Amino acid sequence: MTHRALIHLNEAAPEKIRAVLQNTTNLLAALGPGTRVELVAHGPGIAVATEPPTEQLTALLDAGASLCVCRNTLTARGLSEADLHPQAEVVPSGVAHLVVRQAEGWAYLRP
């Protein structure tokens, strides 16, 4: 079975972001190739996409994980896609994305 998982990130603390990225690394290692993971960042959590990327984030994106950033958050903060990690994808609403994906059968984690 191909697993699909959402990781909900709405906090900016560096230790929280580190933990979330480590959780994601462990998840991919445990569930194996083909697993789909979307890290959905909104509110303060968009720090993961605006701060200089850590090696772990780069490794995750290179391994096929997606980084989905909320456009409502960009608008509220006066940011644009140019301010984000080049591999980030923008979704209209982070919370709506989390709801739609669950309706499609994706699992949800809020570390």
Add this chain to the structure above:
Amino acid sequence: MTHRALIHLNEAAPEKIRAVLQNTTNLLAALGPGTRVELVAHGPGIAVATEPPTEQLTALLDAGASLCVCRNTLTARGLSEADLHPQAEVVPSGVAHLVVRQAEGWAYLRP
């Protein structure tokens, strides 16, 4: 598709409650008319229903969102329905409600 979403609130900090209400506003705006949203408050999170309502809470309830408050929490705190927002609905257990609704296909968010 009509989306159905649970918003789990068990914290009392005003900035957390503001963020959760904003998330809910954004969710409804993104998913459109007919979307069902239940804000499920228990433990310290019942502050959303006992404090004077913000304009945003009033607007959400007027737009069709539901505010579900845990009876176990009321009992533990010596509160009654008279202490709650007049549009609040009381459920026997907030956590049980979240489980039953997910079994019915509702998506879950814990902002």
Add this chain to the structure above:
Amino acid sequence: MTHRALIHLNEAAPEKIRAVLQNTTNLLAALGPGTRVELVAHGPGIAVATEPPTEQLTALLDAGASLCVCRNTLTARGLSEADLHPQAEVVPSGVAHLVVRQAEGWAYLRP
């Protein structure tokens, strides 16, 4: 219907652990006999399995709840199964367990 619920615990603060155990007690009381509950602990949350067990944890495990502890966390902290509550079960990855169980239809709570 037999309900099945995951409780995600990744925090170590004693008041958080107390609240999570009380939530679990309330959940079992509300959903009735036969309800399956797994408390999935990883990261700092493994404190629930390494600290001396509270009466409430013992009562929950005696009532049929499961305590699932992440092996990745044990490894990262230099711990072994001997350091855990005798009724704890070790799973290879806490976050992967949460994803697999949701794919099997379990509900998810992150108190």
